[in-house]
Structure formats: C-alpha cells, structure tokens
Amino acid sequence: MRKIILASHGDLAKGMKSTIKMLSGIDDNIVAVGFYDGEDVKNVFNKVESMLNIEDEFIIITDLPGGSVNTVLTPLVRRGNVHLISGMNTVLVLMLALCTSYEIECILNCIDEGKTSMVYVNEILKENKKEESGDFFD
Numbered sequence: 001m002r003k004i005i006l007a008s009h010g011d012l013a014k015g016m017k018s019t020i021k022m023l024s025g026i027d028d029n030i031v032a033v034g035f036y037d038g039e040d041v042k043n044v045f046n047k048v049e050s051m052l053n054i055e056d057e058f059i060i061i062t063d064l065p066g067g068s069v070n071t072v073l074t075p076l077v078r079r080g081n082v083h084l085i086s087g088m089n090t091v092l093v094l095m096l097a098l099c100t101s102y103e104i105e106c107i108l109n110c111i112d113e114g115k116t117s118m119v120y121v122n123e124i125l126k127e128n129k130k131e132e133s134g135d136f137f138d
Contacts, residue, residue, distance in 0.1 A: 003057070090117075
C-alpha cells in the first residue's frame, strides 16, 4: 500500500491534508505531522519513523528544502521504501495522492506539475491585456 506523510513547520501539513481531502476525497493514506515552537525536531523524526513499515511504500513531503523538518527526515531515505520530496504545494500533493504508482517517473512528473503550477498572475493578466488592446498602458 502507498502512503503519504506530510511534514511541516506549524500547521501547514494539517491544512494541506484537509485541502487534499476537500479536492479529492482522499484521506485514508495521508498523515500530517507538524513541528511546533519549543518542540525538539527529533520528535518529528520519531513520529514519522514509527509510521514506517516494510510492507508499504511511503512518500514524505516536507515544506521547506533544507529546513529542519526536511533535514531530520532525510536519513529515512536509506530505507528502500521511502521517497522524500521537499517544497510542498497543493498541486504536487494532489498529483501524488492521485498517482497509481510511485515509480520514479511518476514522482518526477508530479514534481514538474507542482513547479509549473506556480504562476505570477499579475504578469499573466498584463500579457492578456496587451494581447487584447495591443498595448497594456492604453
């Protein structure tokens, strides 16, 4: 069975889990773990490690590349059944939740979709306005 573990600073992981459930109805195989002020980051490691088993395959998604949550969970990739991705966003998590396999190609495709989903709307509106009027500042 495939499982997703969302791990973040504060409540981002919990909010992301709620968002994915709202958008897709998927809830059963997604777990959220938060790291909070005053807590030892090793507690995050211990919580996540206790969820791992040999039979299942896991994707751990963290919020911040190089952040304390991502750093403390990095040793878990030594297990053959753990994938670690950092830079959590809704499209990335939704795509992974909907994936039918965790083949490397599928994971990389989900990451690409997550990256391309980020746009600067002001620029898009500016370009659309230029196309409509010929000059944005008319």
